[in-house]
Amino acid sequence: MTILENLKTVFEGKLGDVLSHNNITFFNFSRNTNETIEVKDGNKLVIDISKATEEERKKIRNILDSRVQSENEAFLMDHSSGKTLKIKQSLPSGESEELLKFYKDKLKPEMYKALEASLIVKNAFERGEDISEIKQDISERYPTFGNNLCNLVTRDYFNKHFKELYRSMLEDEDFDINVYQRKVENIVKSLPYTVFITRYKAYDELSREVRFKLDKQQKYGAGKLLLHGLGRENVNTTVTILEEYKENNHLNTQIEINPKKTIITATFIF
């Protein structure tokens, strides 16, 4: 029996000629009317249960219990229903599903959850959907890293950089997954004051970017700037950039390089 047929048994006579409505919403008309049922926008059946009799309310509850428990339906607020549908359409599949599998046993659970949600944001954005609410949910749940992680996913850092970081660290004899997790967390949290040293940018461009961000951070920022490089070439480039500042007494520099010299994280502290 369809929901409409179920409801017809409750509101005998009140449903009149209503025969086929796919959208049925419980509503509170909040105005002075005795009507229990209305048709809105031509095809939406709305039912005000605050005006239903006690008997009708009992029957509605029975219908809901039957739909939810026996038919395994989720009974949601209309906004949540639409949001769930949007999420369903953007759930990771194909390449993004593979990406999640890669990180499943490598990231801390909360970061993994944020990654999954961020991939949904990315997919929804590519489908032309409004992503602001889901993105806000991620930021609210994980205020210290949610927004940054979402931005890094959009810029494909999890497809490339963090995978490469894992593989490079794995080559170290004393590899420890906890150290990898802390490193990823540190980079994600530090995104506004991080420069990724990459061979796809010319040295002058990277040098200017570091100088620009350093000036900005010294004026407004958190008192530090991170330079992060992967691979021997980028490690060398980072070291060369650091040499530009070796005479600067206002900067304290902390440098971490792995034994194989393939990963560098340098922090200017001021």
Added chain:
Amino acid sequence: MKLSQLTFSESARDDILDLYGKSIDSEGFIVEKDNPNQRVLTPNGEEIHFKEWGGIRKGSEAFIKNDAFSLIELAKKLE
């Protein structure tokens, strides 16, 4: 699991809670109407502020939140 074609609007939220024997306490959390000291919990054990409530799914009184993380778990179970 499926999404029901039957939904409720924000305006009917209190009516639906009432239908399920629930009310809202002074801090805005959903509670048992006949025992207002008992706050309703999600299947993950979280209290639910009325503004966060998204609906009900299969399970013993399985009230769910409307944040992306709760709805992702729901969306994964949909056919």
